[in-house]
Structures are given as structure tokens and as C-alpha cells.
Amino acid sequence: MIPNFKAHPWHGIPVGDEAPNVVNVFVEIVPSDTIKYEIDKQSGYLKVDRPQQFSNIIPALYGFIPRTYCHDEVLKLALESGAENVSTGDLDPLDICVLSSHNIHSGGMLMEALPIGGFKMIDKGEADDKIVAVMKGDHAFGHFRDITELPQAEVKRLMHYFLTYKNLPDEPAKCTIHEVYGAEHAKKVIQASQKDYANKFGG
Template sequence: MAKTPSKAHPWHGISPGEHAPDIITAFIEIVPTDTVKYEIDKETGYLKIDRPQQYSNIIPALYGFIPRTFCGDEIAKLASERAGREIPEGDGDPLDICVLTEREITHGDILLQAIPIGGFRLIDKGEADDKIIAVLKGDAMYGQFRELADLPEGIVKRLRHYFLTYKTLPDEPAVMELAAIYGREEACEVIQASMNDYDAMPR
């Protein structure tokens, strides 16, 4: 009997794309209709349930990460330089990405091609936790955008509100800080830094 090929690990076994960081492959974990938060299990590569969605926040776009990226020393250094203060480390995860599309995509655990247009420099309890904002390649509505500043203001506000509040519990102080909103050029710098951090990871 022929041996069935094993599934590639979404973080380690898939390329970010030959044209990265200008066009990247993204692995999607969560879609807006999900009522639980899924995330990749770093050991096995399978999606796991991180937690039920406790409150009314709904992820406003496809959400996942860029394969073979890591938020480590270079991400922290870049965040420190741009924020003008010491940010000692990245969050130790693959680089997060939100992908905008007009299409209803009903489940995660998929790969897609995306074009980065900007990002949010978030600080999560002192750690750099960038969120790259991208558009689905070829999307009829969002595919025309190449800069975050060109998006309708309401979409940017929705994304910003989500990321500033999705970890905040009722009657507790906010844990996320938005240090900056940046455009396509800096988004590509962040992606490249995270790819460098991945290459520097101990194996």
C-alpha cells in the first residue's frame, strides 16, 4: 500500500510565498462567523479550540498567521525603534494577519494569497504583537486597495476597536495598546523582520 503523504505543518511546512513580503501566503484560523476562537496547535499543526468567544466581539475579517514567521528579537527591535521606547520582546508567535474580502468564507484551516496594505503595532503586556492588514488577492471589492489609508475609515475603526478590546474582560483595564498604524511599506518591513526571526529560531 502506498504511504499517504503527511499533512504539512501550517507554521513550519508551508512557504510564506516566493513573492513575500509583497504577496504572501496566509493560513486562516478564524472567520467572522466562528463562535469559538481557534488557533494552531504549535506541536501538531492542527487547529484547536483556544476558548469560546465570551463576549460580543466578532473578528471583522479572516484571521490567521503568515507561515515561517516568528515575532522575536527583530520584531521587538523594529517596534522599539518606531515606538520610541523599549519593547523587550515579541510575543513568541507567528506573525498575525487579517485578510479583507467581500466573500463569505465559512471556515478556517485554509491557505490563501494576500497582499499586505498596512498594519497595527499593538503592545500586549509589554510584548510586540503586530497585526498585518491585507486584502485577498483578486478580490473584486478589496483587491484594488494597496494602502491601509485608502480603506474606508469605518473599516479601519472596526479593526482597531476589535484589537483593542478582544482581550479585555468586563470591569478590568485594557491590556492592549495601539502604538501605531502603518502603511504597506512598513508592513512589508515587519513581515521581513518576522521571517528573519523565524530563520534565527533554534531548531
């Protein structure tokens, strides 16, 4: 009898046959979470990163795209866009937040999403892009194809979270958003992170 093994969410699951137009997403945290979870890179299990501080709760599903990595190719895109004070990718899988009208209660799951844009975030000298996507087939968000089609309030909610989620109230901002970009550039970031993954891990 051959034992069944759980695939590692980062290394054992494909990006998706239709990437970068449709990508697989491993969801780590959901809007109702008061704890920030993240993948344990060694085991592939979710682990507690830290309690969420104050009222800065993620306004969308949040996780990463499997078999991606943010290093030299992602850095190159940041520099080409004019970002300053950045010297490397963040050496993690590519982050993605997924808009959905559905009340999903917990992370640790896979879903398909359509990238519609993103934020070129710089965090302590690291290019830490945040891809914005919509859940495939979602009846309220699934028809959006570019971040410019979203209500500005939705974009600002996401930006505010990423600019403040690491900060205490009396601290200066630790992160900056160099630009908000649309679907075309988001797909370039995904492809760059796939190249970085191949260069780091092969395949």
C-alpha cells in the same frame, strides 16, 4: 507506496515566492466564529483557544503567515518606532487579518493576500503586530494597496476588536496600539519576522 503527510501550517508551508508583496496566509478564524481557534504548534491542527467573549467577533479573516516568528527583529522595529514598555516579540508566528467580501464559512485553509498595512500592538510588554491585508483577487477589497485607502470605519472596526477582544467590560485595556502603519512598514515587519524565524528554526 509512499504515505501522504499533511504539511504543518506553520513550518511546512512557504511564506510565498512573492513575499512580502504577496504572502500565504493560514486562516484560523472567520467572522462568523463564536469560538477563537488557533493552531496547535505541536500537531499543526486547529484547536479551541477560548469562546469569544460578548460581541467582540473578529471583523475579518484572521490567521498567521507561515514560517514567521516574532522575536528580536520584530522587537527592534517596535523600539525604532518609539514604542515603550515592550521587551520582546510575542514568540508566535506573525498575525494577519485579511479583508474579503466573500463569505468564507470556516478556517483551516490557505489563501494568498496582499499586505496593505498593520497595527503595532503592544500586549503586556510584547510586540504583537497585526498585519492588515486584502485577499488576492477579491472584487471589493483586492485593489487596495495601502491602509490609507481603506474607509476609516473599516480601520476603526479592526482596531476596536484588537483593543478589546481580551477584555471584560469593567477591565482596563490590556493592549495598546502604538501606531497604525502602511504597506511599506508592514512589509518590513514581515521580513523581520522571517529573519526571526530563520534565527529560531533555521532555513
